[in-house]
Amino acid sequence: MKIYWIRAQAPRRVLALAKHLGIEAELVEKDVVTGELKAPDYVALNPNMKVPTLVDGDLVLWESSAIMAHLCIKAGSDMWPAQNPAEQVEVLRWLSWNDCHWSPAVGPFYFEHIVKATFGIGAPDRESLRKKAPDLLKCAEVLDGHLENRTYVACGRLTIADFQLASMANYWRESEMPLEPFPHIARWIDELKRIPAWADPWPTEAAAQSGRAQHA
Ligand SMILES: N[C@@H](CCC(=O)N[C@@H](CS)C(=O)NCC(=O)O)C(=O)O
Known part of the structure; x- marks a missing residue:
């Protein structure tokens, strides 16, 4: 699993959750100043040109709330109440x-x-x-x-x-x-x-x- 991030609030909550749940992931920092979020290979993952983006096998996910729900489901955490x-x-x-x-x-x-x-x-x-x-x-x-x-x-x-x-x-x-x-x-x-x-x-x-x- 990969999580693309920069030092800003939306990726912050995803990184915090991954750490809190003890999820193993490759954390890939992007450089917004040099335009890495606009590079074609990144835009192919996230056409919004924003972070966070998660890649988990074939799944490519953007929007931090969806990513957080996905991480909870993977970890079996009720921080996203998948069963209720x-x-x-x-x-x-x-x-x-x-x-x-x-x-x-x-x-x-x-x-x-x-x-x-x-x-x-x-x-x-x-x-x-x-x-x-x-x-x-x-x-x-x-x-x-x-x-x-x-x-x-x-x-x-x-x-x-x-x-x-x-x-x-x-x-x-x-x-x-x-x-x-x-x-x-x-x-x-x-x-x-x-x-x-x-x-x-x-x-x-x-x-x-x-x-x-x-x-x-
Ligand atoms: N609603 C999105 C917000 C994503 C977002 O706005 N990310 C900002 C960082 S907090 C970003 O990538 N900014 C870089 C830019 O706009 O160039 C989410 O929750 O994931």
Whole structure:
């Protein structure tokens, strides 16, 4: 199995899950700056020219939530509730909410502060973020209310929904997301950071260079 990745939030959640589940895979780092995601051999795998992409035998899969479900099925993990249709619907609800609402709300903050710093593409444009705050506050109220009496987002346990929703919010303090009024979100994020694979999902330098699945 191969997983293509860069140092960014969507591949981060897939790498964290693979590490958490102890899945053996060849972790292939791509260089976005030199255009490796636009190279014909990569575009043939993922026409979106994005990461993550998983190749498992004949299966080529993109979209991190689908990849995470696949990894759970392979590992027999109920972080994707393959055996329970009602729980699947519950996880799917939060994956959909993430992609349609939460991710667009937290994304601009993550981009301005984390992506720009990671790839050296300029200083954060804080002025542009002021206009984004109302959308974030609206979504944060929904999530914070949901988490008030829950440790995790769905099914009363850790699922791929947590990894999906937390991958940008994980950096809420560094990204200056205005989430101080939402203590249940902060507590949930801090709780996830206690999971070793979530806290440090990145392959070791040597493993990344050799393309072997080794984690720090
Ligand atoms: N919805 C996709 C998002 C994929 C995505 O946007 N990946 C970003 C990294 S977080 C990427 O490949 N960016 C490189 C580029 O756009 O050139 C998923 O969850 O897999």
